[in-house]
Amino acid sequence: MRLSPAASQRAAVAVMWTMTAATIGVLAFVILYVLARGLPHVTWEFLSRAPESMGRRGGIFPMIVGTLAVSGMGVLISAPIGVATAIYLTEYTRKGMLTTIIRFGADCLAGIPSIIFGLFGFVFFAVGLGMGLSILSGGLTLALMVLPTIIRTSEEAIRAVPQSFREVSFGLGCTRWQTVLFVVLRSALPGIGTGIVLSLGRSISETAAVMLTAGSAMGLPQSLFDSSRTLALHFYILAREGLPMSKAYATAAVLIVAMLGLNLLAYGLMKRFHAKAR
Amino acid sequence: MTDNGQVKIRTERLNLHYGAFHALKDVDMAVPPRMITSIIGPSGCGKSTLLRCLNRMNDLIGTARVTGRILLDGKDILAGGTAMTSLRRRVGMVFQRPNPFPLSVFDNVSYGPRVHGELDRRRLAGIVESALRATGLWETLKDRLNEHALSLSPEQQQRLCISRLVAVEPEVLLMDEPCSALDPIATGHVEDLMKNLAQNYTIVIVTHNMQQAARVSDVTAFMYLGRLIESGPTKDIFVKPKEKQTEDYITGRFG
């Protein structure tokens, strides 16, 4: 039997609609399920107290601090390095062997499972350099892990800046560095910011890499050399140990809300980026 | 060349290769000061290439190789040790498509001076005002300095780009088909503007439009296949060209 063009068009639309609805449905279900089970347990006590007896009671305050410290450090280290690399690759080099190798390397790094970064961080930072299981080791490991993403997204944002802007700036007697600083980065900033915010999200939700480097201590960290458990890891441990699931879901709910917030921020930046490039 | 024989820019045996392609061949051209010199010729003959040599914008193209001499006020700008930044402040460029930065009117015009170190807000405001006056935009835009430059009309955008250039006080303005993105009325306005600017600046303009060359320029240079075929006072070129190729081109027999 052959379908008429109109019928096959309707069938195609119906199939695509179903697929889309299924995807969104599953996503929404997961998020709503976790939020429904977790949010009722998210109280001010929960957010502001330290955990007691391995997390059976009490809250997650030290983990919030630990998460912010480890992932904040990761991004604070990787953002300047990544943006500088992207500027160098796009503005100061012509396409050649070396830049191709660097890009290829970055793409490969981006595909490596995070547990391997964790292992490397453990061997290199924690043991080799004697940093131990600490915020420092964890932050440096996360920095390595998100660096390729930051390089690639920054590169894309920088490439999207029209060539004519650079010509104008050179034509006014500005140096390459002035042009990069005042024209290129200024236009690319929202795009670069988006990449950084998404990387922050990835750092926050990372478990494997931080487990092996930042450790799982539950106390409030006093310095960068202290071990600290992140939220995602706390959730993993609670769920694995079968400690009260209510606490696990509550932790997950906090994570999900934080990620939604970050993604909204990234989305807002992206919109500004496109509005500007019109 | 002109009545008093003064020369602002002179090229001597200027050759340019893009890789293996010989784009400019032994170009000898003289540009008189405070006048409008137009470069005409069929598409692809090297007009833009020649123009971009005059402030070394071709340096940005990796494959371009230049030989010969380009004398600006008697000094060779192709010589080693020429500071590109000071050269380009003296010899600035206006492009074919109006290309303001996606910033406010004020930020566009003040960009050059600010990058060059002028940070005093009051002096910047003065520079912006006189640069906008020079292009006839001040009266329309003086209350709209914070408006986004991309909300202006194409003509205003092109004037703004000229203001942005004038703000760094260049001596020479290079314009590559500055009116090709404008309608005829706006083109007329910009041509008037060019004549005004020629009282203070040396202007070199590339144009496809022979009437435009005839209307605005004091000197015209005709190029064909990378060579400068002939140049001289505009009325001579248009009325009694010496070369057959020039005559064929301006009478519309080719190009």
Ligand SMILES: Nc1ncnc2c1ncn2[C@@H]1O[C@H](COP(=O)(O)OP(=O)(O)OP(=O)(O)O)[C@@H](O)[C@H]1O
């Ligand atoms: N970056 C480049 N690499 C290689 N060849 C180039 C490059 N730029 C220009 N050319 C070639 O050099 C020749 C002259 O180009 P140019 O842009 O100077 O011509 P033009 O006279 O300005 O033409 P048009 O009137 O179309 O603007 C053309 O044949 C062109 O294909």
Ligand SMILES: [Mg+2]
């Ligand atoms: Mg051209």
